[in-house]
Amino acid sequence: MHPHPSAPDPDEDTELADTHPPPPVHYAEQALLGALLLEPARLDGLGPLAPEHFGDPAHSALYTAMHTSSVPVAEQHRRAPVWLDRVLKAARPQAPGLTASYLHTLVHRCPWPGHAAAYARMIQADHARRMLREHAERLAQAATDASLPDPAATVLAQCDTLSSFLDTLSGRFAPHPGSLPRTPQPPSARRSAGEEALEEERALLACATAQPSRLRRMRWLQPDDFALPLHGQLFACLTALVRRREPIDAVTVLWEAQHQHLLHADFTPADLIGLLATPVGTPEHWGEQILRRALLAQAHTTALQIRAFTDDAANTPHQLATGSRRVLADLTALSTRWQRATHAPAAPSRSPAVPRAGPRLRATPAPPTTRVSR
Template identity: 60%
Template sequence: MAHHPDPYEDDLDIVQTPRPVHYAEQSLLGAILLEPHRLDGIEALDGGHFSNHAHGALWQAMRELPPPEPDTHRSSPTWLNAVLDAARPHAPGLTASYLHTLVQVCPWPKHASAYARMVRADHARRTLLMHAERLVQTATDSALPNPVAATLAQADTLGQFLERLAGQFASHPGSLPRTVTPAPQAGHRGEDAVDEERLLLSTATAHPAELKDMRWLQPDDFTLPLHAALWQCLTTLVNNGQPVDSVTVLWEAQHRGLLADGLEPRDLIDLLSAPVGSPEYWGARVLQRALLARAFDVGSRIATYAQDPANTPHQLITGSRRALADLTTLRTRWHRSTSPPAPAPRQPRSPAVSRAGPPPQVTAVSTRALR
């Protein structure tokens, strides 16, 4: 995430060990202070890319001031003083001595473009972390009126940022992140989730015909393995055209070994005998929790990648895109669950055949015109 301290805070004398990008920023600024004409070879970099506020202020001042003539610059500090005067209103902690420090620490001014790429790369990593953290926060914000829409919108924003990022950094093979990510967390688990799954199973047992239109719900969407297995029992009976009630589901569950773990038959029948509402409603609730949980896991995985400075920009792009792809299938099924089925297209009538001769010529009619 971009570092934006108080502009009146002197953050130049760093006590703790600075990160490598600090030295890249110093070297880039020192290179331009020594040879301002190298600004022309550096594009797509502004003050907001710098992790240090004072460094960003200096860069903006350099960008806004016309570069001096090389001969004049070698013999006069006029341009250096102008840069300092332009940057100080935004970073009062800047001093002339610090500009001399920047000049001294720059290894080679001719490497300015390489230093600039380092600055852009670290800014990309921090910005990716910001987007990933926002996705995690949105997916867990229970106060949102439409959490799924907000979460998917944030996922889109993250995806668009990755697209822009891909155009800024050259790709290369073998670019998966090396970071070990934590195991997915069931962020949607809780008593409410368990209760909704039980209500779904009971209501689906009472109204099994409605399961034929609920292919958008999968066993992996359930929080408890038992509930996922019972959903498979129900869908198997429905797909095979078998009778469905609490006893037939119990029999199917027995064949799947669900009673071997201490589950009592009476408890299973009781679980399936309290229908409320419709299966579609409870199924949508289960799928919503699963989608938000997946978004939480995806955002956490991308944040873990971005927190590891060992990953290159392209590794971050590749790993993050793969993580977002894990959300795509759930997103597609969510849209199927919330969108009304499309009406079947009307078929054009066959032309009437005249007894006096061959059938008349019929011009093609578009499907849209028949609707």
């Protein structure tokens, strides 16, 4: 095991050394603390380094103790280990396993006290990586926690928090060439296409066919938002007809779908006519449901991508910030469309309107290509 304050002999190796080697930042923390034990006057030249930046709790306790203990004058420090005794006494309440032997180990682990500021920057960089991973984990949790009363609002709030953290990260660490991470991206998670999601998408297509004028006010919804690609392609057919100001009904949509090569043995003209036959509710309601699912799915994908960056220790803070901003852009764009959808005024309707909250869907037979086995 690597040297640790709670070990009886910090220099003794155990069988765990091969399976749990200490990360590079562990040696940076040891080197910095050793430098400060040797030359306590260097405490004032470490910039914004804070105790919580240390990964090892005992090291954090030592650094806190150094800031709360009076620094001896240089001559006194050379003659007696007064500084070491003060630091050890101040740190022990938070780290009872600390020993005088480990403090001497830290002194020996410091290659050069004059490099203390460089060691401090290494510790700050690793802390930034850990914090970015925590933000990604919170975003993933918000996107997948079914118990949240309003997961979309939680995702938006966490997205803003993550963006603010990236601003701070960019300002704290200098840019350098090679700013994009070379970390391979994890495979894209497949969108969940449960029966409820598919029913909502079918409802949107039927309602949009029956009330096509509403699509002009629904530019916040895009074909890629649909869980089933076929439904997204049919939605693109509808928006194309609206854009060209052509008549819209089930037959004209069928004709457009034929031109887009969407019909085949498993999705026949009769299947499409049946899908569009029974509109229930309003396009806006079903569109919001589809967009909400897309928002949560994109948030989860973004979190996984950022987490992959943080898992790669080769990435510098600047690379982490740049790569994370790039993958966050898609989520930010989708968030903007969600805000536009949910803050837009409801469209007037001449018919005895079904409320935008939407009715409960009845179970209807699904076309062969969209049926999901339970």
